[in-house]
Amino acid sequence: MSVQRILGIDPGTATVGFGIVDKIAQDSYRYISSGIIQTKKDQGAAQRLAIIRRDMITLLEEYQPEVVAVESIFFFKNAKTLVPVSQARGVLLEAAATSGYLTAEYTPMQVKMCLTGHGRADKSFVQESVAKLLNLSQIIKPDDASDALAIAVCHARMTLPAYAPAT
Amino acid sequence: MSVQRILGIDPGTATVGFGIVDKIAQDSYRYISSGIIQTKKDQGAAQRLAIIRRDMITLLEEYQPEVVAVESIFFFKNAKTLVPVSQARGVLLEAAATSGYLTAEYTPMQVKMCLTGHGRADKSFVQESVAKLLNLSQIIKPDDASDALAIAVCHARMTLPAYAPAT
Numbered sequence: 029m030s031v032q033r034i035l036g037i038d039p040g041t042a043t044v045g046f047g048i049v050d051k052i053a054q055d056s057y058r059y060i061s062s063g064i065i066q067t068k069k070d071q072g073a074a075q076r077l078a079i080i081r082r083d084m085i086t087l088l089e090e091y092q093p094e095v096v097a098v099e100s101i102f103f104f105k106n107a108k109t110l111v112p113v114s115q116a117r118g119v120l121l122e123a124a125a126t127s128g129y130l131t132a133e134y135t136p137m138q139v140k141m142c143l144t145g146h147g148r149a150d151k152s153f154v155q156e157s158v159a160k161l162l163n164l165s166q167i168i169k170p171d172d173a174s175d176a177l178a179i180a181v182c183h184a185r186m187t188l189p190a191y192a193p194a195t
Numbered sequence: 196m197s198v199q200r201i202l203g204i205d206p207g208t209a210t211v212g213f214g215i216v217d218k219i220a221q222d223s224y225r226y227i228s229s230g231i232i233q234t235k236k237d238q239g240a241a242q243r244l245a246i247i248r249r250d251m252i253t254l255l256e257e258y259q260p261e262v263v264a265v266e267s268i269f270f271f272k273n274a275k276t277l278v279p280v281s282q283a284r285g286v287l288l289e290a291a292a293t294s295g296y297l298t299a300e301y302t303p304m305q306v307k308m309c310l311t312g313h314g315r316a317d318k319s320f321v322q323e324s325v326a327k328l329l330n331l332s333q334i335i336k337p338d339d340a341s342d343a344l345a346i347a348v349c350h351a352r353m354t355l356p357a358y359a360p361a362t
Contacts, residue, residue, distance in 0.1 A: 074298040077289035101278050111268050111281045118282025119289045122248050125241035133240075 033060070035093035035129075036180030037084075038172050039101075039117040041109075042067060044080055045172025048091050049162065049180040057184060059162040060091065062173040073112065077119050084123040096124040097183035099175070100133040134182050139175075142182040154178055200227070202260035202296075203347030204251075205339050206268075206284040208276075209234060211247055212339025215258050216329065216347040224348060226329040227258065229340040240279065244286050251290040263291040264350035266342070267300040301349050306342075309349040321345055 031050050038045035048060040065083040067076035088096075098121060101114055124131050137147040143157040155167045155174045161181050168174040198217050205212035215227040232250040234243035255263075265288060268281055291298050304314040310324040322334045322341045328348050335341040 072292075072298075073300075074288040074292035077285050078292040081289050081293065110277060111284075114278045114281030115285025115288065117278075118244050118285035121241040121282065122244035122286045125239075125245040126248065131239075131241040 032095070032184065033091065033093045034180040034183050035087065035091060035096045036176040036178065036183065037096060037098045037120055038175040038179060039098060039113055039120055040172065041073075041076055041080075041112040041116050042069070043170075043172045044084075044116060044120065045170075045174070045176035046087055047168075047173055047175075047177030047180050048093065049177060049184060051184040055185065057162055057181060059164055059177070062168055062177050064170060064172050073115070077115060080116055081119045081123050084120055085127065088124065088127050088129060093129065095130045095132055095183060096120075097132045097134060097179045098124075099139065099179050100135050132183050132186075134179055134186070138186075139178050139182045142185050143178055199262070199351065200258065200260045201347040201350050202254065202258060202263045203343040203345065203350065204263060204265045204287055205342040205346060206265060206280055206287055207339065208240075208243055208247075208279040208283050209236070210337075210339050211251075211283060211287065212337075212341075212343035213254055214335075214340055214342075214344030214347050215254075215260065216344060216351060218351040222352065224329055224351060226331055226344070229335055229344050231337060231339050240282070244282060247283055248286045248290050251287055252294065255291065255294050255296060260296065262297045262299055262350060263287075264299045264301060264346045265291075266306065266346050267302050299350050299353075301346055301353070305353075306345050306349045309352050310345055 031052050034049050036047040044065040047062040050058040050060055052058050065080055067079050121131055140149045140154055141147040144153055158174055158178045159167050198219050200217050203214040211232040214229040217225040217227055219225050232247055234246050288298055307316045307321055308314040311320055325341055325345045326334050
Protein backbone atom coordinates (compact mmCIF):
# COMPACT_ATOMS: atom_id res chain seq x y z
CA MET A 29 0.00 0.00 0.00
CA SER A 30 1.04 3.61 -0.52
CA VAL A 31 1.68 5.88 2.44
CA GLN A 32 -1.42 7.75 3.59
CA ARG A 33 -0.81 11.07 5.36
CA ILE A 34 -3.45 12.25 7.84
CA LEU A 35 -3.77 15.63 9.53
CA GLY A 36 -5.72 15.32 12.79
CA ILE A 37 -7.36 18.47 14.18
CA ASP A 38 -8.67 19.14 17.70
CA PRO A 39 -10.66 22.37 17.26
CA GLY A 40 -10.77 25.26 19.73
CA THR A 41 -10.67 29.07 19.79
CA ALA A 42 -7.69 29.73 22.06
CA THR A 43 -5.89 26.51 21.04
CA VAL A 44 -6.27 24.28 17.99
CA GLY A 45 -4.32 21.04 18.30
CA PHE A 46 -2.83 19.47 15.17
CA GLY A 47 -1.04 16.19 14.54
CA ILE A 48 0.34 14.70 11.33
CA VAL A 49 0.71 10.94 10.97
CA ASP A 50 1.73 8.74 8.05
CA LYS A 51 0.08 5.33 7.77
CA ILE A 52 2.98 3.35 6.33
CA ALA A 53 1.52 -0.16 6.44
CA GLN A 54 -1.42 -2.06 7.87
CA ASP A 55 -1.79 -0.69 11.45
CA SER A 56 1.71 0.81 11.31
CA TYR A 57 2.16 4.56 11.66
CA ARG A 58 4.90 7.17 11.60
CA TYR A 59 4.79 10.35 13.67
CA ILE A 60 5.51 13.36 11.43
CA SER A 61 4.71 16.46 13.46
CA SER A 62 2.33 17.94 16.01
CA GLY A 63 1.65 21.19 17.81
CA ILE A 64 -0.89 23.91 18.41
CA ILE A 65 -2.29 27.03 16.74
CA GLN A 66 -2.78 29.67 19.41
CA THR A 67 -4.84 32.86 19.53
CA LYS A 68 -5.17 35.50 22.24
CA LYS A 69 -8.32 36.56 24.09
CA ASP A 70 -7.79 40.25 23.32
CA GLN A 71 -7.84 39.66 19.55
CA GLY A 72 -11.64 39.50 19.14
CA ALA A 73 -13.61 36.55 17.76
CA ALA A 74 -13.40 37.33 14.03
CA GLN A 75 -9.66 38.11 14.18
CA ARG A 76 -8.95 34.87 16.08
CA LEU A 77 -10.82 32.90 13.42
CA ALA A 78 -8.75 34.66 10.71
CA ILE A 79 -5.51 33.60 12.47
CA ILE A 80 -6.76 30.01 12.81
CA ARG A 81 -7.55 29.84 9.09
CA ARG A 82 -4.24 31.43 8.06
CA ASP A 83 -2.24 28.92 10.15
CA MET A 84 -4.39 26.02 8.97
CA ILE A 85 -3.69 26.94 5.33
CA THR A 86 0.05 27.02 6.15
CA LEU A 87 -0.19 23.52 7.69
CA LEU A 88 -2.06 22.15 4.67
CA GLU A 89 0.48 23.60 2.24
CA GLU A 90 3.42 22.31 4.26
CA TYR A 91 2.21 18.74 4.89
CA GLN A 92 -0.32 18.16 2.08
CA PRO A 93 -2.27 15.42 3.86
CA GLU A 94 -4.50 12.98 2.04
CA VAL A 95 -7.25 13.51 4.62
CA VAL A 96 -8.04 16.06 7.32
CA ALA A 97 -9.71 14.35 10.32
CA VAL A 98 -11.52 16.72 12.67
CA GLU A 99 -13.02 15.91 16.06
CA SER A 100 -16.75 16.47 16.08
CA ILE A 101 -18.66 18.19 18.84
CA PHE A 102 -21.12 15.68 20.06
CA PHE A 103 -21.87 16.25 23.70
CA PHE A 104 -22.94 19.48 25.30
CA LYS A 105 -20.24 19.11 27.93
CA ASN A 106 -19.67 22.83 28.07
CA ALA A 107 -22.49 24.92 26.65
CA LYS A 108 -20.48 28.13 27.01
CA THR A 109 -17.72 27.02 24.65
CA LEU A 110 -19.97 25.18 22.19
CA VAL A 111 -20.56 28.22 19.94
CA PRO A 112 -16.94 29.49 19.77
CA VAL A 113 -15.50 25.98 19.31
CA SER A 114 -18.04 25.28 16.56
CA GLN A 115 -17.10 28.56 14.87
CA ALA A 116 -13.42 27.54 14.85
CA ARG A 117 -14.38 24.08 13.63
CA GLY A 118 -16.33 25.62 10.75
CA VAL A 119 -13.29 27.64 9.68
CA LEU A 120 -11.00 24.57 9.85
CA LEU A 121 -13.38 22.39 7.82
CA GLU A 122 -13.92 25.16 5.28
CA ALA A 123 -10.16 25.79 4.88
CA ALA A 124 -9.61 22.08 4.17
CA ALA A 125 -12.48 21.87 1.66
CA THR A 126 -11.54 25.12 -0.13
CA SER A 127 -7.95 23.86 -0.44
CA GLY A 128 -9.26 20.66 -2.01
CA TYR A 129 -8.64 18.22 0.85
CA LEU A 130 -10.94 15.44 1.94
CA THR A 131 -12.36 15.75 5.45
CA ALA A 132 -13.51 13.16 7.98
CA GLU A 133 -15.19 13.65 11.35
CA TYR A 134 -14.97 11.52 14.50
CA THR A 135 -16.67 11.92 17.86
CA PRO A 136 -14.52 11.91 21.03
CA MET A 137 -16.05 8.52 21.88
CA GLN A 138 -15.10 7.05 18.48
CA VAL A 139 -11.52 8.27 18.95
CA LYS A 140 -11.24 6.68 22.40
CA MET A 141 -12.84 3.45 21.22
CA CYS A 142 -10.58 3.30 18.22
CA LEU A 143 -7.35 3.77 20.19
CA THR A 144 -8.07 1.92 23.41
CA GLY A 145 -11.07 -0.29 22.77
CA HIS A 146 -13.01 1.70 25.39
CA GLY A 147 -15.33 4.59 24.54
CA ARG A 148 -14.88 6.05 28.02
CA ALA A 149 -11.14 5.56 28.47
CA ASP A 150 -9.49 8.30 30.55
CA LYS A 151 -7.30 10.97 28.99
CA SER A 152 -3.93 9.60 30.16
CA PHE A 153 -4.71 6.11 28.83
CA VAL A 154 -5.58 7.60 25.43
CA GLN A 155 -2.33 9.62 25.45
CA GLU A 156 -0.31 6.51 26.29
CA SER A 157 -2.02 4.59 23.51
CA VAL A 158 -1.19 7.36 21.02
CA ALA A 159 2.49 7.31 22.04
CA LYS A 160 2.60 3.52 21.84
CA LEU A 161 0.95 3.31 18.40
CA LEU A 162 3.38 5.95 17.09
CA ASN A 163 6.43 4.26 18.69
CA LEU A 164 7.21 7.35 20.75
CA SER A 165 9.17 7.06 23.99
CA GLN A 166 7.02 9.63 25.75
CA ILE A 167 3.58 11.22 25.73
CA ILE A 168 3.15 14.14 23.35
CA LYS A 169 2.61 17.55 24.92
CA PRO A 170 0.55 19.70 25.05
CA ASP A 171 -2.69 17.75 25.45
CA ASP A 172 -4.31 19.37 22.40
CA ALA A 173 -1.48 18.11 20.16
CA SER A 174 -1.78 14.60 21.61
CA ASP A 175 -5.57 14.72 21.11
CA ALA A 176 -5.07 15.75 17.48
CA LEU A 177 -2.67 12.84 16.90
CA ALA A 178 -5.27 10.51 18.43
CA ILE A 179 -7.81 11.73 15.86
CA ALA A 180 -5.33 11.15 13.01
CA VAL A 181 -4.52 7.62 14.22
CA CYS A 182 -8.25 6.97 14.69
CA HIS A 183 -8.87 7.85 11.04
CA ALA A 184 -6.04 5.54 9.95
CA ARG A 185 -7.47 2.67 12.00
CA MET A 186 -11.07 3.29 10.98
CA THR A 187 -10.11 2.79 7.36
CA LEU A 188 -8.56 -0.64 8.02
CA PRO A 189 -10.28 -3.30 5.97
CA ALA A 190 -12.69 -5.34 8.06
CA TYR A 191 -10.82 -8.52 7.17
CA ALA A 192 -7.17 -8.90 6.36
CA PRO A 193 -6.69 -10.04 2.77
CA ALA A 194 -5.86 -13.71 2.32
CA THR A 195 -2.19 -14.05 1.40
CA MET B 196 -21.83 62.86 7.78
CA SER B 197 -20.45 60.48 5.18
CA VAL B 198 -22.48 57.50 4.00
CA GLN B 199 -21.88 54.35 6.05
CA ARG B 200 -22.47 51.06 4.27
CA ILE B 201 -23.44 48.04 6.39
CA LEU B 202 -23.66 44.39 5.37
CA GLY B 203 -26.04 42.50 7.66
CA ILE B 204 -25.68 38.72 7.87
CA ASP B 205 -28.15 36.13 9.19
CA PRO B 206 -26.03 32.96 9.44
CA GLY B 207 -27.16 29.44 8.56
CA THR B 208 -25.93 26.32 6.77
CA ALA B 209 -28.62 25.82 4.13
CA THR B 210 -29.40 29.54 3.85
CA VAL B 211 -27.36 32.60 4.79
CA GLY B 212 -29.36 35.83 4.57
CA PHE B 213 -27.61 39.04 3.55
CA GLY B 214 -28.74 42.66 3.36
CA ILE B 215 -26.85 45.80 2.40
CA VAL B 216 -27.95 49.18 3.71
CA ASP B 217 -26.44 52.66 3.43
CA LYS B 218 -26.89 55.02 6.36
CA ILE B 219 -27.20 58.31 4.50
CA ALA B 220 -28.06 60.63 7.39
CA GLN B 221 -29.09 60.51 11.04
CA ASP B 222 -31.66 57.66 11.20
CA SER B 223 -32.09 57.73 7.42
CA TYR B 224 -31.24 54.63 5.38
CA ARG B 225 -31.13 53.48 1.79
CA TYR B 226 -31.80 49.90 0.72
CA ILE B 227 -28.99 48.68 -1.56
CA SER B 228 -29.45 44.94 -1.97
CA SER B 229 -30.46 41.72 -0.21
CA GLY B 230 -30.70 38.02 -0.85
CA ILE B 231 -29.51 34.62 0.27
CA ILE B 232 -26.52 32.31 -0.11
CA GLN B 233 -27.80 28.77 -0.52
CA THR B 234 -26.16 25.37 -0.11
CA LYS B 235 -27.54 21.89 -0.65
CA LYS B 236 -27.83 19.08 1.89
CA ASP B 237 -26.03 16.58 -0.33
CA GLN B 238 -22.88 18.72 -0.51
CA GLY B 239 -21.41 17.70 2.88
CA ALA B 240 -20.61 20.05 5.77
CA ALA B 241 -17.09 21.14 4.72
CA GLN B 242 -18.11 21.75 1.10
CA ARG B 243 -21.14 23.81 2.16
CA LEU B 244 -18.90 25.97 4.34
CA ALA B 245 -16.53 26.46 1.39
CA ILE B 246 -19.44 27.68 -0.77
CA ILE B 247 -20.64 30.04 1.97
CA ARG B 248 -17.15 31.57 2.27
CA ARG B 249 -16.72 31.90 -1.50
CA ASP B 250 -20.04 33.72 -1.89
CA MET B 251 -19.35 35.88 1.18
CA ILE B 252 -16.03 37.00 -0.34
CA THR B 253 -17.89 37.89 -3.57
CA LEU B 254 -20.40 39.98 -1.59
CA LEU B 255 -17.62 41.80 0.28
CA GLU B 256 -15.76 42.58 -2.94
CA GLU B 257 -18.90 43.79 -4.69
CA TYR B 258 -20.33 46.00 -1.94
CA GLN B 259 -17.26 46.87 0.20
CA PRO B 260 -19.18 47.65 3.39
CA GLU B 261 -17.73 49.66 6.24
CA VAL B 262 -18.98 47.11 8.75
CA VAL B 263 -20.24 43.53 8.66
CA ALA B 264 -22.97 43.01 11.29
CA VAL B 265 -23.67 39.35 12.14
CA GLU B 266 -26.47 37.98 14.26
CA SER B 267 -25.14 36.20 17.33
CA ILE B 268 -26.43 32.89 18.59
CA PHE B 269 -27.61 33.55 22.05
CA PHE B 270 -30.40 31.18 22.93
CA PHE B 271 -30.37 27.44 22.65
CA LYS B 272 -33.62 27.53 20.73
CA ASN B 273 -32.63 24.58 18.63
CA ALA B 274 -29.78 22.49 20.00
CA LYS B 275 -29.60 20.42 16.83
CA THR B 276 -28.75 23.35 14.58
CA LEU B 277 -26.51 25.19 17.06
CA VAL B 278 -23.29 23.47 15.92
CA PRO B 279 -23.81 23.78 12.12
CA VAL B 280 -25.09 27.38 12.36
CA SER B 281 -22.10 28.30 14.57
CA GLN B 282 -19.76 26.69 12.04
CA ALA B 283 -21.24 28.82 9.24
CA ARG B 284 -21.07 31.88 11.48
CA GLY B 285 -17.38 31.22 12.13
CA VAL B 286 -16.67 31.10 8.40
CA LEU B 287 -18.60 34.35 7.78
CA LEU B 288 -16.83 36.23 10.59
CA GLU B 289 -13.44 34.89 9.49
CA ALA B 290 -14.03 35.88 5.84
CA ALA B 291 -14.88 39.43 6.93
CA ALA B 292 -11.83 39.72 9.24
CA THR B 293 -9.41 38.16 6.71
CA SER B 294 -10.67 40.61 4.06
CA GLY B 295 -9.99 43.50 6.43
CA TYR B 296 -13.57 44.41 7.36
CA LEU B 297 -14.80 45.43 10.80
CA THR B 298 -17.36 43.10 12.37
CA ALA B 299 -20.14 43.69 14.88
CA GLU B 300 -22.44 41.20 16.58
CA TYR B 301 -26.02 41.60 17.75
CA THR B 302 -28.34 39.19 19.52
CA PRO B 303 -31.81 38.54 18.06
CA MET B 304 -33.25 40.41 21.03
CA GLN B 305 -31.05 43.46 20.41
CA VAL B 306 -32.16 43.51 16.77
CA LYS B 307 -35.85 43.37 17.69
CA MET B 308 -35.44 45.99 20.41
CA CYS B 309 -33.54 48.26 18.08
CA LEU B 310 -36.10 48.13 15.28
CA THR B 311 -39.39 47.96 17.16
CA GLY B 312 -38.64 48.99 20.73
CA HIS B 313 -39.68 45.51 21.89
CA GLY B 314 -37.19 42.68 22.52
CA ARG B 315 -39.91 40.10 21.93
CA ALA B 316 -41.63 41.62 18.89
CA ASP B 317 -43.03 39.03 16.48
CA LYS B 318 -41.40 38.28 13.13
CA SER B 319 -43.97 40.08 10.93
CA PHE B 320 -43.77 43.26 13.02
CA VAL B 321 -39.94 43.25 12.66
CA GLN B 322 -40.28 42.72 8.89
CA GLU B 323 -42.73 45.62 8.62
CA SER B 324 -40.40 47.84 10.63
CA VAL B 325 -37.50 46.96 8.32
CA ALA B 326 -39.55 47.84 5.22
CA LYS B 327 -40.75 51.11 6.81
CA LEU B 328 -37.26 52.22 7.91
CA LEU B 329 -35.92 51.50 4.42
CA ASN B 330 -38.88 53.24 2.70
CA LEU B 331 -39.85 50.07 0.87
CA SER B 332 -43.43 49.55 -0.31
CA GLN B 333 -43.43 45.89 0.66
CA ILE B 334 -41.81 43.36 2.98
CA ILE B 335 -38.55 41.89 1.71
CA LYS B 336 -38.57 38.17 0.86
CA PRO B 337 -37.29 35.62 1.75
CA ASP B 338 -37.35 35.92 5.55
CA ASP B 339 -33.57 35.37 5.84
CA ALA B 340 -32.90 38.41 3.63
CA SER B 341 -35.32 40.55 5.65
CA ASP B 342 -33.66 39.34 8.89
CA ALA B 343 -30.25 40.29 7.51
CA LEU B 344 -31.50 43.79 6.62
CA ALA B 345 -32.86 44.09 10.17
CA ILE B 346 -29.36 43.35 11.53
CA ALA B 347 -27.82 45.96 9.22
CA VAL B 348 -30.36 48.62 10.24
CA CYS B 349 -29.86 47.63 13.88
CA HIS B 350 -26.13 48.32 13.58
CA ALA B 351 -26.84 51.70 11.97
CA ARG B 352 -29.21 52.66 14.79
CA MET B 353 -26.97 51.34 17.57
CA THR B 354 -24.24 53.71 16.42
CA LEU B 355 -26.49 56.79 16.66
CA PRO B 356 -24.99 59.34 19.03
CA ALA B 357 -26.73 59.30 22.40
CA TYR B 358 -27.53 63.00 22.08
CA ALA B 359 -28.06 65.00 18.89
CA PRO B 360 -25.40 67.67 18.49
CA ALA B 361 -26.49 71.21 19.44
CA THR B 362 -27.00 73.24 16.27
